[in-house]
């Protein structure tokens with residue numbers, strides 16, 4: 001049985017690594033002979049087989065193929081409907097994990113417990129959905145670790161990196177910027193910022209546009225008119241993008257059955273010009289991250305590259321120009337998160353993380369100048385506070401004779417309640433007959449497992465109430481649901 005196993009459940013590819021007896025982590029290939037498994041599931045219509053990986057990506061019907069499901073992990077009510085059956089992001093992810101578990105256990109023995117990585121900016125819901133997906137696949141999760149933390153751990157071990165490090169992770173679907181300090185075995189996260197929906201998939205869309213324009217010019221017709229043709233062309237675009245990381249000029253043959261093929265010349269120069277706006281956006285996020293920490297580029301000792309899209313030469317050059325020194329690439333930039341997760345499983349390092357999202361409560365806030373007020377999101381624990389932590393805010397009751405004080409627990413940065421998630425509620429009954437203006441202290445604590453606890457204390461009566469936030473909204477599975485679905489998924493044939 002393999003003891004120390006880590007899984008990177010990625011937007012476009014997933015990977016599993018374990019720690020060899022000599023202490024070095026290694027990627028375990030799947031049964032298709034690949035080191036990484038595309039996070040794509042194809043729902044076969046004949047035998048009900050769920051095909052995961054490259055074959056799912058390359059073949060078949062787009063209506064039966066699920067891509068990029070990780071982008072929906074924070075939305076438990078999101079479903080994909082195929083053959084009149086609805087599937088949640090958790091269930092689709094469980095199929096990907098099931099394939100990894102089954103394929104890799106043929107090589108390294110039974111896999112029971114794992115460390116799974118999540119993007120630093122995954123919220124409570126998405127983290128919970130990830131743990132549930134693992135459970136459905138028959139895997140216990142000993143820890144969730146943030147992707148940049150895992151990657152940093154791998155770099156620290158394989159490259160002996162120390163000091164203040166900026167992890168630039170540009171994957172298939174997201175950009176994550178993390179600034180951390182590595183001191184031997186200790187890792188202190190100073191900040192994690194991310195942009196969802198900024199990654200390799202956006203580059204593919206741009207290449208697709210270039211191909212479609214050129215095709216129109218040459219053949220006087222549309223390259224794709226339905227989703228199946230669009231998917232095919234998109235895949236060719238992705239292949240071309242990867243080739244352009246190696247070559248300066250390539251020729252790609254694209255086409256469809258009705259309007260024939262076209263040979264399209266693509267140059268690295270043109271591609272770079274087309275994506276330069278996106279790359280500049282990533283640098284703006286780097287600047288923003290440094291600004292929030294009051295740091296200059298020269299305060300960073302090393303920039304490390306994570307994610308397949310950092311293979312694009314222009315990305316590396318832009319970073320080099322910005323920092324004045326070359327970023328470090330371990331080469332296997334799309335594997336280092338899984339490798340670091342395995343290292344983490346072996347030895348729970350002393351990692352001090354930061355809270356990746358702000359927690360607050362809804363309160364009536366009055367503008368002292370104008371005397372007008374509104375219900376706003378009042379932040380109790382700000383984003384990027386080192387965890388574990390415990391922070392309090394005192395509020396006053398706004399009405400006479402209040403007998404029930406209710407606190408709504410929010411997650412998000414905006415002061416406008418419409419743009420934050422309500423993840424829980426606590427109600428505290430207080431003695432009757434009191435005037436408005438009684439003090440109530442709200443305390444939130446955030447523990448090492450990234451769980452939030454809340455306490456409400458009525459200062460006058462000394463009455464208090466504690467809750468551990470358990471989000472029980474639509475689509476979140478109960479323990480019985482998990483058991484039932486695990487049994488159900490076990491019967492499904494995954495190839």
Ligand SMILES: Nc1ncnc2c1ncn2[C@@H]1O[C@H](COP(=O)(O)OP(=O)(O)OP(=O)(O)O)[C@@H](O)[C@H]1O
Nearest residue numbers: 010011012013171172173174200245307308309311
């Ligand atoms: N040689 C290359 N040149 C350019 N892009 C590449 C290259 N190799 C891989 N990519 C791109 O990297 C992306 C996948 O990277 P990776 O596997 O790190 O992402 P992921 O972990 O699935 O996504 P995320 O971290 O956003 O969840 C894809 O968009 C892929 O096209």
Ligand SMILES: [Mg+2]
Nearest residue numbers: 010171307337
């Ligand atoms: Mg990734």
